[in-house]
Amino acid sequence: MKKTVWVCMAALIALSGFVGCSRKQAAGGASKTRIGYICNNFNDTFQGYIMNETRAFFADKPDYELIFQDAQEDVIKQQDLANTLLAQGVKALIVVPVNTNATEPITNAAKEANIPLIYVNRNPFSNQSLPPHVYYVGSQEVIAGQMQMEAMGELLGGSGGVAILVGKLDNEGALLRTEGNKDTIKRKFPGVTVLAEETGNWQRDQGLSLTENWLTAYGTNLKGILANNDEMALGAVEALKAAGRTDVPVIGVDAIPDAKAAVADGSLAATVLQDAAGQGRGAAEIAYKALRNETPESIIWVPFVLITKDNLDQYP
Numbered sequence: 001m002k003k004t005v006w007v008c009m010a011a012l013i014a015l016s017g018f019v020g021c022s023r024k025q026a027a028g029g030a031s032k033t034r035i036g037y038i039c040n041n042f043n044d045t046f047q048g049y050i051m052n053e054t055r056a057f058f059a060d061k062p063d064y065e066l067i068f069q070d071a072q073e074d075v076i077k078q079q080d081l082a083n084t085l086l087a088q089g090v091k092a093l094i095v096v097p098v099n100t101n102a103t104e105p106i107t108n109a110a111k112e113a114n115i116p117l118i119y120v121n122r123n124p125f126s127n128q129s130l131p132p133h134v135y136y137v138g139s140q141e142v143i144a145g146q147m148q149m150e151a152m153g154e155l156l157g158g159s160g161g162v163a164i165l166v167g168k169l170d171n172e173g174a175l176l177r178t179e180g181n182k183d184t185i186k187r188k189f190p191g192v193t194v195l196a197e198e199t200g201n202w203q204r205d206q207g208l209s210l211t212e213n214w215l216t217a218y219g220t221n222l223k224g225i226l227a228n229n230d231e232m233a234l235g236a237v238e239a240l241k242a243a244g245r246t247d248v249p250v251i252g253v254d255a256i257p258d259a260k261a262a263v264a265d266g267s268l269a270a271t272v273l274q275d276a277a278g279q280g281r282g283a284a285e286i287a288y289k290a291l292r293n294e295t296p297e298s299i300i301w302v303p304f305v306l307i308t309k310d311n312l313d314q315y316p
Contacts, residue, residue, distance in 0.1 A: 032065040035287055036085035037094040038078055040122070042070040044202070045231065046254050046276055047096055050121060053280025054094065057288070064288070075102045082106045092116045092287040100124040100172040107134060116290035120283040123172055130298050133290070137282035137300045141173045144272045145180020145226075147306045148251045150188065151270050152224050155249045159191030160223030163214050165207050165236060166199045167228040174199075177228045177253060195222060200232040207235025215243050225250045230259035230271055237267045255307050255315065263312055270308045273315060278302040 037054060039047050051068060058064045067085060071078035078098050085093060086109055093110055095117065097103050103124040110117035111131065118135045119125075130136060152162065164181055167174030178197065185192045195218050200206035207227060214222055225240075225248060227233035233252030240248050249269035252259055254276075262268035282300040289296040307315055 032063055033291055034065045034067060034088070034090045035092045035094065035291075036067050036069065036082070036088075036090040038069045038071055038081050038085070038096070040071055040078070040096045040098045041073050045256055046229070046274070047121070049256075049276035050096070050280040050283075053277045054284045057281055057284035061288070064291075071098050073098055075099050079105045079109075082109055086110070086113045086115070090115070092118065092291055094118045094120060094283050094287060096120055097122045097124055099170045100126075101170060107131060110134070116287060118283045118286050120279055121173075126172065135286045135290075135296060135298055135300075137279050137286065137302065139274055139279070139302045139304050141176035142180040142183075144173075144253045144274065144304045145177035145182075145228075146184045147180075147272050147304060148177070148226050148253065148270075149181045149184035149192075151306055151308070152226060152249065152251055153184070153189040153192060155269060156189075156192065156223055158189050161193045161195040161218060161221045162224040162226060163196040163211075163218075163222060164194060164198075165210060165225065165227035165232040166197060167202045167232070169199055174202075174228050181226050200227070200235070202229050202231055204231040204235040204238075207232030208239045209235075211236040211239035212243075215239065215245065220247075222248060224248060227252045230254040230256045230268075233268060233271070234258055234262060237262060241267065253304075255305075260307065260312060260315070263307060263309060266309070270306055273305040273307050275302045275305075 039051060055066060058066055069081045071081060075098050092115055095106060100122050116133050120137045123136050123138055164178055166178050196214055198210050200210050225236045227236060230252035233250050236250045251270045253272040253274055255271045255273035259268055259271040263271060279302050286296040
């Protein structure tokens with residue numbers, strides 16, 4: 001219990017320093033070029049890695065200042081934060097959308113302010129063309145789902161029942177990763193059956209409880225679990241361990257440190273690396289280039305990589 005408390009306190013201290021630093025700079029450095037960054041949720045582990053890389057990019061650029069804000073998974077709050085930052089005079093805006101279907105007000109506000117807008121990690125435009133001065137940095141989410149299912153299909157020998165832990169249903173990544181799972185089953189593994197598909201909202205505890213339910217409902221017919229992210233996958237791993245089931249491979253997405261440790265000890269069959277560093281750095285580079293009147297690429301695709309025990313040492 002003490003360890004948990006200290007970890008939580010450390011995280012809060014780090015986060016307060018992270019945000020506080022930006023505010024201090026804002027108060028004392030009016031001549032700096034200010035860039036707003038609105039995260040969907042500071043409590044999202046993976047998003048923390050993206051933010052850290054964006055901050056690292058600007059660490060040696062004293063003429064620039066980042067202002068980080070937390071939308072706390074609230075669409076209206078995210079829109080309000082965007083308007084507030086624009087009113088405060090930020091010269092560029094980086095946004096991780098809470099809901100990829102609700103970004104039009106932010107896009108319009110940035111257009112009116114005539115500043116570059118960079119969406120990162122979650123693509124509001126899908127297959128549509130991006131408006132002028134709007135950019136996207138992320139990964140092609142459907143490929144992550146395809147990679148997962150190709151690995152799972154091989155582990156199962158092409159047949160068996162699987163369940164899918166889905167992220168938030170208003171999130172493009174969750175929908176496309178699940179689509180990638182299903183399309184790969186249809187194309188390559190017709191002997192695999194999807195027994196269940198339920199949302200765990202990206203959360204580890206929900207991945208655990210859903211897996212407990214599936215173990216009760218499907219018993220030994222459950223042969224594998226695909227999770228849209230590592231947090232839910234690790235929850236599934238906990239439930240399987242508690243039930244004494246060592247015969248059900250689980251594959252996640254993100255390659256967070258806990259997941260890589262689980263791949264190393266064999267409790268997680270694989271994870272798909274979503275390159276947080278590449279996404280955070282890519283968003284920062286676009287903002288930097290746009291503000292220097294250079295011409296950045298409108299879209300930067302950061303590739304996914306399947307990580308198993310065989311190649312884990314290449315991705316420390």
